Amino acid sequence: MTNNANAPSTNAKTLYQKIWDAHVVREEAGQPSIIYIDRHLVHEGTSPQAFAGLRAEGRKVRRPDLTFAVMDHSVSTTDRTLPILDQDAKLQFEALDKNCRESGVRLFDMNSKNQGIVHIIGPELGITQPGQTIVCGDSHTSTHGAFGTLAFGIGTSEVEHVLATQCLVQSKSKTMHIVVSGKRPKGVTAKDIILAIIGKIGIGGGTSHVVEYAGQAIRELSMEGRMTVCNMTVEAGARAGMVAPDETTFAYLEGRAFVPRGKEFQDAVARWKQLPSDDGAKFDVTVELQAEQIAPQVTWGTNPGMVSGVTARVPDPHDFKDLNDQKATERALHYMGLKAGTPIVDIPVDRVFIGSCTNSRIDDLRAAAHFVEGKHVNKSIKQALIVPGSRGIKAQAEKEGLDKIFTDAGFEWRDAGCSMCIGMNADVLPPNERSASTSNRNFEGRQGRDSRTHLVSPVMAAAAAIAGHFVDVRDFALESVE
Amino acid sequence: MKPFITHTGLVLPLDRVNVDTDQMVPKQFLKALTREGFGRILFYDWRYLPGEKPNPEFIMNFPQYKGASVLLTRANFGCGSSREHAPWAIGDYGFRVILAPSYADIFYNNCFKNGILPAELSETQIEELFQRAEKYPGYQLRIDLPNQTVSDNEGLTYKFEIAPSRKEVLLEGLDDIATTLKHEPEITSYEKTHAATATMFDQVDVKNYSAGAP
Numbered sequence: 158m159t160n161n162a163n164a165p166s167t168n169a170k171t172l173y174q175k176i177w178d179a180h181v182v183r184e185e186a187g188q189p190s191i192i193y194i195d196r197h198l199v200h201e202g203t204s205p206q207a208f209a210g211l212r213a214e215g216r217k218v219r220r221p222d223l224t225f226a227v228m229d230h231s232v233s234t235t236d237r238t239l240p241i242l243d244q245d246a247k248l249q250f251e252a253l254d255k256n257c258r259e260s261g262v263r264l265f266d267m268n269s270k271n272q273g274i275v276h277i278i279g280p281e282l283g284i285t286q287p288g289q290t291i292v293c294g295d296s297h298t299s300t301h302g303a304f305g306t307l308a309f310g311i312g313t314s315e316v317e318h319v320l321a322t323q324c325l326v327q328s329k330s331k332t333m334h335i336v337v338s339g340k341r342p343k344g345v346t347a348k349d350i351i352l353a354i355i356g357k358i359g360i361g362g363g364t365s366h367v368v369e370y371a372g373q374a375i376r377e378l379s380m381e382g383r384m385t386v387c388n389m390t391v392e393a394g395a396r397a398g399m400v401a402p403d404e405t406t407f408a409y410l411e412g413r414a415f416v417p418r419g420k421e422f423q424d425a426v427a428r429w430k431q432l433p434s435d436d437g438a439k440f441d442v443t444v445e446l447q448a449e450q451i452a453p454q455v456t457w458g459t460n461p462g463m464v465s466g467v468t469a470r471v472p473d474p475h476d477f478k479d480l481n482d483q484k485a486t487e488r489a490l491h492y493m494g495l496k497a498g499t500p501i502v503d504i505p506v507d508r509v510f511i512g513s514c515t516n517s518r519i520d521d522l523r524a525a526a527h528f529v530e531g532k533h534v535n536k537s538i539k540q541a542l543i544v545p546g547s548r549g550i551k552a553q554a555e556k557e558g559l560d561k562i563f564t565d566a567g568f569e570w571r572d573a574g575c576s577m578c579i580g581m582n583a584d585v586l587p588p589n590e591r592s593a594s595t596s597n598r599n600f601e602g603r604q605g606r607d608s609r610t611h612l613v614s615p616v617m618a619a620a621a622a623i624a625g626h627f628v629d630v631r632d633f634a635l636e637s638v639e
Numbered sequence: 640m641k642p643f644i645t646h647t648g649l650v651l652p653l654d655r656v657n658v659d660t661d662q663m664v665p666k667q668f669l670k671a672l673t674r675e676g677f678g679r680i681l682f683y684d685w686r687y688l689p690g691e692k693p694n695p696e697f698i699m700n701f702p703q704y705k706g707a708s709v710l711l712t713r714a715n716f717g718c719g720s721s722r723e724h725a726p727w728a729i730g731d732y733g734f735r736v737i738l739a740p741s742y743a744d745i746f747y748n749n750c751f752k753n754g755i756l757p758a759e760l761s762e763t764q765i766e767e768l769f770q771r772a773e774k775y776p777g778y779q780l781r782i783d784l785p786n787q788t789v790s791d792n793e794g795l796t797y798k799f800e801i802a803p804s805r806k807e808v809l810l811e812g813l814d815d816i817a818t819t820l821k822h823e824p825e826i827t828s829y830e831k832t833h834a835a836t837a838t839m840f841d842q843v844d845v846k847n848y849s850a851g852a853p
Contacts, residue, residue, distance in 0.1 A: 182829045183822050189804050191819060193826070195835045203722065205672045216816070219826075221849050223837055231670060245670035252672055254846075261849045270844040282843055296721040296745060310745055312723035313674075314752035314815070322819045324826055328802070360657060361715035365744060394718060396744050414841040460657055460718070481656045481713055488655075581666050600661040600719060602684045 169435035171332055172401050173367045176307040176432070180290050182324055189328040195289040197319050198275050199226040199262065201246075201253040202581070203294030207317035208256040220323045221261035225284055226253055228267045229274045231581040234544050234571035237267055246581070260320075273547020273573045276300040276514040280384065281549050283413025287402040287429040292319055296391045297514045297597065303383035304410075305402035305432050307367070310391065330396045333366040334440035337374040339448040344631040346524070347382030348516060348595065348614035350374060350446075351389040352454035352464045358444060360462040363395025366442065369434060370400050374448035380409040381520035388515045389597050392461040401433035455501050455627055456599045456612040458489035463599070465501060467617070467629045473497035492601055493609050494589065502627050504611070505537065507590040509622040510604070512544030512571075513578035516595035516615050519550050525619040526559040528630070534567030535625030541568045542584065544576040568622070580605050593621035641754045642812035646735045647781040648708030652772040653698060658712060659719035660746060664728050677724055678731030709780050710737045711768055716757075717746025726753045736782045738789065740765050751808050752815070756784060758799045771795070784809060 170178070183191040197220075204226070211218070218224060231246035233239070241247040250267065257264040265272045271282060276297050279285040285301045291308035292298060294316040301308035311325070319325060337350055355362075368390050375383065383400045390398025400406075407426050410416045417425055452466030463486070465472070474486040474497065490497060495504070511517070511525050522545060534541045543563050545551040551573055554560055560570045577584040578596035586592050586608035595618050596603075599610035613621065620628045665683050685697045693700045699707075710729065716739040717725060726749045729737070737750070737757045750757045760768070771791065772778045781790050784806060790796040807813065819826075839845075 179833070183825050187803065189802075191822060191825070193829055193833060193835070196837065202669050206674050206723075209673070214816070220835075223835055225837075243670075248672060249670050257846065257848050263849050264846040265844075266846055269846070272844075284837065294721060294723075296719065310721035312721055312726075312745060312749035312752060314723060314749065318816050318819065321816045322823075322826060323830075324819055326815060326819060328804075360718055361741060361743070364715070364741060392719075394715065394743055414843045415837060415839055417838070418840055460659065484654075485656050579666050581669060598659075598661065598719060600659045602665055603661050606665070606684055606689075 169438040171434040171438045171440065172305060172369055172399055172432055173307060173332055176288055176290065177329060179288065189326050191324045192290060192327050194292050194319050194323055194325055195223060196279070196284060196291040197224045197323070198279055198291065198293035198298070199224060199316065200230055200275050200293070200295060201228050201249040202230040203313050204256065204316055205249060205252045206313050207294070207320055208252070208260070210317040211320055216321045218260040218262060218320045223323065224262045224320070225265070225279070226257050226262050227265040227272065227275045227278060228253060229272070230575045230579060232267045232574040233582055234574050234576050234584055237572060270548055273549060274514045274517070274575055276388065277517065277546035277550065280304065280380070281413070281547055283410055283416035286410065286416065286425070287406060288432050292325065297388050299391045299395070299398050300384050300388040300514055302387040302390070302397050302399040303380060304406055305399060305429065307397055307399065309397040330367040331365055331441040333363060333368045333395065333442045333444065335368055335370050335444045335446070337370065337372040337446045337448050339373055341374045341377065341448045341451070342631070344453055344616065345448070345451050346614040346616060347378050347385040349451055349454045350448070351386045352456070352461065352612065353446060353451045354444070355389065355393045355461050356454070356464040357446065358393055360392060360460050361394045363390065363393035366395050368395045368398040369440070370398060375400060376403070379520055380405060381518040384518065385515055389461065392597060402429045453614060453617050453630055455617065456610070457493065457495060457501065458486065459492055459599055459601050461597065461599060461612060463489055464612070467501050467627060469501055471495045471497055471499045471501065502629060505591065505626045506593045506611070506621045507539050508586060508592045509538060509541040509618050510544070510577040510592055510594040510596065511615050511618050512542065512546065512576050513596035514546065514575070515597040517544060517546030517550065519553050521595065521615040522550065522554050522559050523557070525615040526562040528616050528619045529566040529568070529623060530562050532566055532623045534622045537625040538622055539590070541622040542571060542577060543568050544571045544584070545573050547573045577604055579603070586610070593618045593627065640812040640814065643735065643754055643756055643784055643809040645781065645783045646708065647779060648735065649704065649706055650709045650711050650768070650772045650778045650780050651698065651704045651707035652769050653710060653712040654769060656713040657715045657718055660717055660722050660725040661719055663725040664722060669722060669724060671724070674727050676731065677728035678733065681728040681732045703776065706733070708733050708735050709782070710734045711765070711772060712737065712739045713765065714740045714762070716742050718743040721745045723749045723752070726750050726755055730755050738765065738768060751805055754809065754812065756782065756809055758782065758789060758801070760789065760797055760799055764797050
């Protein structure tokens with residue numbers, strides 16, 4: 158990591174600075190600024206107390222037209238025509254519906270054909286657009302930064318604040334430039350890039366910074382891949398992650414439901430082209446990685462920074478210099494039921510989960526389907542779940558026949574939602590069982606009490622399902638991996 | 640919100656780095672509709688064995704820490720999920736102050752919305768406090784926000800830094816929304832020049848409750 162704090166200042170602006178400047182409602186020296194919010198996304202889990210707070214104070218939602226609500230965290234991924242047995246979840250769904258109805262907020266409820274995980278459907282429907290400020294009561298709001306937006310997660314009190322004022326009180330963050338140079342090798346995905354970054358800078362490495370990603374390996378990613386990278390930026394502690402918009406961004410957005418058409422679209426593209434950081438723009442910190450040196454990643458511990466290349470072994474606590482790190486590693490290995498020195502590829506897996514706002518987009522499903530086609534889930538695997546991020550993605554995948562490939566190979570094909578990433582519905586990882594999961598957090602208990610999560614890319618998860626343990630996907634015929 | 644001026648209380652040393660908010664409030668408790676009552680489930684999986692029997696090995700269940708109101712812990716406290724249920728649980732349990740070398744951004748921000756002071760001290764200072772908490776039974780700390788100090792009865796005093804605007808929020812117990820709404824004309828004027836809209840050009844399957852929107 159290079160600290161650039163002493164670099165000469167110029168008038169060149171970063172992408173972050175440009176979006177910030179365009180959204181300042183009020184500035185006062187020595188005080189945080191009031192910034193305007195262009196899109197407020199809301200889900201059932203973190204919003205009921207915010208709406209209740211508004212009601213208690215007799216306040217109204219200022220801009221219901223800029224607010225979008227969705228049911229995603231607790232929804233069933235099986236048959237939604239069945240009665241909801243989880244009474245608490247049911248009450249939350251009802252509360253969200255009532256709150257939206259009373260305040261005039263558009264709602265994607267669990268039966269909408271466009272329902273899906275909040276960070277999947279925002280981009281998919283073109284609600285997310287370059288240059289915007291986007292917030293949601295959910296840390297993975299950083300996902301939307303892939304479009305060159307300033308997007309970050311907030312707590313419920315701030316959800317209430319945005320509902321009431323369409324603004325947030327914010328101090329400017331520091332900036333971090335993460336440059337991933339070179340060409341991404343086959344079998345190495347966006348997920349591996351972001352896990353390698355978190356492994357390098359640590360889970361607190363980005364704290365109080367907004368990250369902008371750059372370099373050939375980032376530029377060559379699809380929008381789906383960029384979303385994966387920005388999604389997990391919060392796992393490095395950063396406030397937000399961003400990628401400057403380019404032709405890949407514009408091509409993705411054209412024709413989506415909330416994106417303007419014709420001349421209006423051309424005008425928008427012209428504006429969006431002004432967003433990328435100016436040459437010579439100054440960042441507080443720069444981090445550099447070489448894509449060629451990144452291997453498929455597997456987490457072995459209880460936070461996303463406890464990660465290694467697939468060819469490595471589970472580390473020994475004494476490999477770490479810092480006493481706190483030693484203790485944390487010891488505790489993590491105990492929780493994970495792993496012995497130091499075990500080759501990662503020798504770790505057996507009980508369940509496989511391909512889904513979440515990190516890795517459930519059409520590209521992810523295509524890559525996994527491509528790998529498993531003609532193969533079968535190993536007999537030792539208790540469950541292998543495919544949970545598309547949205548019903549739109551589900552429909553697209555079915556049109557391409559991916560569902561058939563998955564079910565023929567022994568996977569379960571489910572309906573859209575957060576599912577086993579957070580286990581708020583019935584998709585819970587049982588105690589002491591081990592998952593290969595494409596989600597974003599391997600914290601203790603994240604997928605279920607005493608469950609053991611290993612974070613990997615979709616193709617690595619698919620390969621683990623076939624083999625029954627982790628494997629290096631680069632060992633397979635090149636045509637099996639993208 | 641209850642203002643925070645000074646606080647003196649028993650210290651509970653939680654000797655772990657990178658404590659994430661999933662540990663403070665596990666997912667099954669995110670289905671609530673209110674902000675109340677989360678203290679009972681704070682650090683649920685660590686604090687209770689299956690069947691909700693207190694885990695005798697977890698520090699919060701040690702009798703000598705009953706009534707603790709100052710949480711002493713390690714770096715990057717509150718990482719992970721944005722769930723404000725975490726500070727709700729910390730506050731409802733009775734903690735008014737957290738002392739750590741660093742905090743995750745969203746959690747740090749959420750503390751101020753709930754009258755909890757997350758004070759930042761250096762790694763060395765935190766280490767010294769851990770040693771004192773072990774050495775002196777019933778170790779108490781006094782936190783003085785106006786003077787930005789943490790002190791004990793053994794002659795130790797540390798200064799801590801806090802942004803003046805954050806300090807004011809706690810000292811005054813300010814309601815952020817009311818403060819922002821004082822600038823309502825500026826918001827309206829911004830909206831006139833910055834025409835944020837969200838027009839649907841293709842029909843999507845959404846409950847359009849927004850018929851009356853501007």
